[in-house]
Amino acid sequence: xxxxxxxxxxxxxxxxxxxxxxxxxxxxxxxxxxxxxxxxxxxxxxxxxxxxxxxxxxxxxxxxxxxxxxxxxxxxxxxxxxxxxxxxxxxxxxxxxxxxxxxxxxxxxxxxxxxxxxxxxxxxxxxxxxxxxxxxxxxxxxxxxxxxxxxxxxxxxxxxxxxxxxxxxxxxxxxxxxxxxxxxxxxxxxxxxxxxxxxxxxxxxxxxxxxxxxxxxxxxxxxxxxxxxxxxxxxxxxxxxxxxxxxxxxxxxxxxxxxxxxxxxxxxxxxxxxxxxxxxxxxxxxxxxxxxxxxxxxxxxxxxxxxxxxxxxxxxxxxxxxxxxxxxxxxxxxxxxxxxxxxxxxxxxxxxxxxxxxxxxxxxxxxxxxxxxxxxxxxxxxxxxxxxxxxxxxxxxxxxxxxxxxxxxxxxxxxxxxxxxxxxxxxxxxxxxxxxxxxxxxxxxxxxxxxxxxxxxxxxxxxxxxxxxxxxxxxxxxxxxxxxxxxxxxxxxxxxxxxxxxxxxxxxxxxxxxxxxxxxxxxxxxxxxxxxxxxxxxxxxxxxxxxxxxxxxxxxxxxxxxxxxxxxxxxxxxxxxxxxxxxxxxxxxxxxxxxxxxxxxxxxxxxxxxxxxxxxxxxxxxxxxxxxxxxxxxxxxxxxxxxxxxxxxxxxxxxxxxxxxxxxxxxxxxxxxxxxxxxxxxxxxxxxxxxxxxxxxxxxxxxxxxxxxxxxxxx
Numbered sequence: 001x002x003x004x005x006x007x008x009x010x011x012x013x014x015x016x017x018x019x020x021x022x023x024x025x026x027x028x029x030x031x032x033x034x035x036x037x038x039x040x041x042x043x044x045x046x047x048x049x050x051x052x053x054x055x056x057x058x059x060x061x062x063x064x065x066x067x068x069x070x071x072x073x074x075x076x077x078x079x080x081x082x083x084x085x086x087x088x089x090x091x092x093x094x095x096x097x098x099x100x101x102x103x104x105x106x107x108x109x110x111x112x113x114x115x116x117x118x119x120x121x122x123x124x125x126x127x128x129x130x131x132x133x134x135x136x137x138x139x140x141x142x143x144x145x146x147x148x149x150x151x152x153x154x155x156x157x158x159x160x161x162x163x164x165x166x167x168x169x170x171x172x173x174x175x176x177x178x179x180x181x182x183x184x185x186x187x188x189x190x191x192x193x194x195x196x197x198x199x200x201x202x203x204x205x206x207x208x209x210x211x212x213x214x215x216x217x218x219x220x221x222x223x224x225x226x227x228x229x230x231x232x233x234x235x236x237x238x239x240x241x242x243x244x245x246x247x248x249x250x251x252x253x254x255x256x257x258x259x260x261x262x263x264x265x266x267x268x269x270x271x272x273x274x275x276x277x278x279x280x281x282x283x284x285x286x287x288x289x290x291x292x293x294x295x296x297x298x299x300x301x302x303x304x305x306x307x308x309x310x311x312x313x314x315x316x317x318x319x320x321x322x323x324x325x326x327x328x329x330x331x332x333x334x335x336x337x338x339x340x341x342x343x344x345x346x347x348x349x350x351x352x353x354x355x356x357x358x359x360x361x362x363x364x365x366x367x368x369x370x371x372x373x374x375x376x377x378x379x380x381x382x383x384x385x386x387x388x389x390x391x392x393x394x395x396x397x398x399x400x401x402x403x404x405x406x407x408x409x410x411x412x413x414x415x416x417x418x419x420x421x422x423x424x425x426x427x428x429x430x431x432x433x434x435x436x437x438x439x440x441x442x443x444x445x446x447x448x449x450x451x452x453x454x455x456x457x458x459x460x461x462x463x464x465x466x467x468x469x470x471x472x473x474x475x476x477x478x479x480x481x482x483x484x485x486x487x488x489x490x491x492x493x494x495x496x497x498x499x500x501x502x503x504x505x506x507x508x509x510x511x512x513x514x515x516x517x518x519x520x521x522x523x524x525x526x527x528x529x530x531x532x533x534x535x536x537x538x539x540x541x542x543x544x545x546x547x548x549x550x551x552x553x554x555x556x557x558x559x560x561x562x563x564x565x566x567x568x569x570x571x572x573x574x575x576x577x578x579x580x581x582x583x584x585x586x587x588x589x590x591x592x593x594x595x596x597x598x599x600x601x602x603x604x605x606x607x608x609x610x611x612x613x614x615x616x617x618x619x620x621x622x623x624x625x626x627x628x629x630x631x632x633x634x635x636x637x638x639x640x641x642x643x644x645x646x647x648x649x650x651x652x653x654x655x656x657x658x659x660x661x662x663x664x665x666x667x668x669x670x671x672x673x674x675x676x677x678x679x680x681x682x683x684x685x686x687x688x689x690x691x692x693x694x695x696x697x698x699x700x701x702x703x704x705x706x707x708x709x710x711x712x713x714x715x
Contacts, residue, residue: 004028005105006047007112007129008039012287014135014276015039018112020103021051024065027101030114030127031068032161035137035224036276069245071114071127072141073159074099081241082191082249085125085143086154090260093149095121122147134290137274145261153259155235157251158272162224164246166211169238170281172529173204177517177550179498180207180529187211187246193237195253199421199457199468200495201231201502207533208275208284209236211248218607219280219649226250227533229503230270232472248274255466270504281532282649286604289535292506293602297483299490299510302597303537303568305590306336306383308450311518311549312574315342315349317363321576323374328575330378332583333590337375338383338450343368346395351418354390355397357436372444383448383490384440388433389475390419390454397422397432404429406471408461416455417496424474425462434478441486449482451509453495472504479508492540501530511540511568518544518572519551520563521703524616524635527567528607536620537601541567543586545574555703557582558663561589562631562705566600566620569593588664592707596620596629603628606650614638614702621650625687628710629662634700645694648710651687656715659683659695663707677706684713 004020015038020028033050042050058066063078070077072084076099085098100116100123110131117124126142139158145151167187171194174181185192194209196202210216212223226248228234233253240246250272259267277283292298307329313321317339326337345360347353353360359367368384375382391398391405393412398405398420406421407413413420424430440446460467483489491509493500497516506512514530515523523541530539541564547554564570569590575583600620608617608630614637619630630648651657661678677698685695690710700706 003044003048003051004103006044007105007107008042008047009110009131010038011110011131011133012135013038014131014287016129016131016137017042017047018071018105018114018129019047019051020105021068024063024067028103029068030071030103030105030116032071035160035274036163036222037278069161069247071159072100072116072125079241080243081239081245081247082157082237084157084159085123088152088154089147090150090152097121098123100125117146119146123151132291134294135275135287136291138271139274140269140271142266142268143261144266145263148263150263151261152257153254153261153267155251155254156267156269157249158226158269159247159249160224160226160274161245161247162211163222164244165213165222166224166246167214168212168216170210170212171206171236172208172532173206176203176496176499177515178522178526179203179515180526182529187238187240189240189242191237191239193235195233195235197233197253198499199232199460199471200453201234201500201505202456203497203499205234205501206236207501207529209238209248209250210281210284211238211246217280218282218609221280222278223276223280223284224248225275225284227273227503228252228270229273229507230472231475231500231502231505232468252469254469258466258469273503282606285532288533289605292503292535292538295507297508297510299537299601302594303601304335304381305333305569305571305593306338306448307334307571307575308338308340308542310340310385311545311572315347317342319364319370322371324576325574326371326375326378326380328578328583329571330380332575332587333594334571335380336383336448337380338385338448339368339371340385340450341387343384352392352394354387354392354419355395355422357386357388357433357440368444376445381447382445383450384444384446385450385452386437387452387454388437388478389422389424389471391422392418393420401429406457406460406462406467408459413459416458419455421455421457421460421471423462423467423471424478425467425470430474430478434481437482438485441482441489447488448490448492450492450494450513453500455496476504476508483508498526498530501534503533506534506538510538512538513540517548517550518542519548519553520544520555520560521553521635522551523563524633527563528616528618531605536567536605537597539567540570541565542570542572543589544572557585557589558665559633559703559705561586562633562663562707565589565593565596565631565707566618566629569597585665592662592664599627599629604650608647608649610646611644612638612640615646615697617646619648619650625650625652625655626712630708630710631705632697632700632708633705634702637702643697643699646697647692647694648690648708651691651710652712653686653688653691655687655712656684657687657690657710658713659685659690660709661706662709663705666706678708686715
């Protein structure tokens with residue numbers, strides 16, 4: 001059987017094989033023959049034999065000639081699932097659905113381009129594929145209008161097959177202050193689809209849609225995952241056809257007429273990221289985290305411990321109060337002071353001022369200089385909260401330029417947190433907000449921007465078309481312009497908490513605010529599932545006040561601090577009101593974090609699977625497995641009177657390790673319920689024993705946490 005071209009690439013235990021296989025009509029079809037485990041060295045004869053072995057035989061009452069599942073499946077060829085490309089001409093034509101042919105494949109190391117065309121439909125496509133050294137498969141498609149009339153793009157999807165053994169699907173959902181809630185279901189016939197229509201990624205965003213062998217877990221099972229790196233509307237889906245094809249698909253969700261290509265114009269999709277692992281969900285995350293750490297704007301160096309003022313002072317901005325907070329923060333080891341909402345003109349509450357990015361001289365008669373200077377004098381750098389994409393109707397900006405408010409009808413969209421959206425596709429509106437931000441950065445020594453986005457985009461249009469695509473592109477352009485002029489600036493992506501978490505915005509920012517709740521019990525789940533996609537060092541994890549602002553729960557300092565330890569640590573608490581004993585313990589937790597943060601930023605995130613469902617085990621293991629740190633958290637009362645043994649995952653089975661407890665306050669402080677259960681470094685065991693047999697854990701009250709340090713020692 002003649003195979004025109006092949007693309008076979010291997011990396012980090014994964015491999016991808018695509019071939020231009022003979023089609024039923026005499027041409028060739030690009031077919032993904034394998035995406036998964038490394039198949040080893042394959043020659044042309046091996047690939048030809050595989051193609052021969054995989055050829056479908058035509059069943060009864062079906063197409064007379066069996067078909068392949070194309071890289072870009074289309075219904076014209078008989079595929080009964082979701083087609084890869086959909087759209088419509090502005091003028092009626094007989095050919096409304098494309099069937100691409102004339103395929104060519106060009107290779108460049110670990111990358112390839114697969115190009116095809118449909119002259120009858122007046123369309124051409126170019127699919128770019130890359131397998132990174134970490135084993136992440138990146139894909140994007142360019143669709144070009146080669147016809148004479150405009151073409152309205154409906155959808156351009158990335159479609160990748162998964163193994164037939166995938167029998168279960170996992171995705172994430174949620175809401176404000178309860179982001180990243182996992183849900184599972186059998187992978188049956190039909191289509192399971194998750195669409196996000198928020199104008200931003202959304203609090204209910206799935207991040208990854210994952211298919212895997214039944215019962216796959218944190219460390220077990222074979223899994224495939226797919227993610228669209230885009231901060232607007234998206235669709236992720238899992239599909240199994242009656243013909244037996246199993247696949248994952250994903251794409252940007254476009255509104256009617258949102259992208260229309262004139263003759264000769266083209267549209268390129270966002271990157272879609274595919275990842276495979278035979279080591280469960282942690283295996284997927286390991287590949288994604290390792291790749292993200294290679295990106296140009298990935299955080300470098302120690303992540304500075306910060307204090308954020310929101311839950312300490314809210315809108316009550318007072319220089320004396322804020323300088324006192326800065327003093328208390330510096331004393332416990334904080335390295336960055338972030339002034340939150342309330343510093344700009346008219347902003348005494350959340351119903352006015354958005355859009356007027358000028359310091360309020362009624363509150364700050366000398367500008368922010370006295371506070372900034374004080375913060376710097378205490379050895380910290382300064383950060384500032386902004387929400388550049390939003391406006392209040394009660395603002396000088398909207399009074400002067402009501403036409404800059406994004407809307408789809410004559411009336412304004414329903415308000416959300418008393419806000420509307422600034423039309424960043426309007427050149428003057430874009431220039432206004434860009435220049436205002438650059439002016440702030442020129443006036444003050446600002447190292448960090450907390451960039452918020454506190455509402456969904458509802459009923460929004462620009463020039464009579466849906467506006468989400470253009471608004472998202474404008475956001476990316478704005479972030480890039482700021483970074484070009486201020487390359488050392490760090491930016492946090494916050495969208496009323498975790499409403500904008502994706503690999504699009506993470507390519508332009510260095511930190512995620514995963515949720516507006518700092519309730520440690522909620523954060524145990526939110527941070528775990530955010531880390532399915534995002535590296536731990538990019539996830540903002542704060543020690544809040546004893547009673548959580550969003551839920552009213554009260555937690556001890558060990559649980560609050562332990563939950564925040566293995567992330568980008570921050571404080572969201574009025575430390576001036578904390579007891580001296582609590583401030584001393586906070587200082588100890590910060591000191592511990594500073595010891596382990598190089599490991600957090602470079603190691604492999606692991607999640608245990610304790611036999612006791614009341615426990616959560618989160619850890620980071622060094623890339624060379626020479627050390628590790630684990631946080632054991634109790635999230636409920638245990639069903640067991642005597643604790644069951646706990647396995648420590650990710651260690652080298654052939655090395656010996658010394659295990660010690662390093663929980664600040666353990667053995668006499670107020671943070672631990674019992675004395676240290678691993679005194680000093682007296683417990684030395686082989687990694688195989690720690691990982692398989694486990695160690696006994698102490699009796700723990702619900703909503704408490706303990707920290708273990710593990711170091712390799714000579715045997």
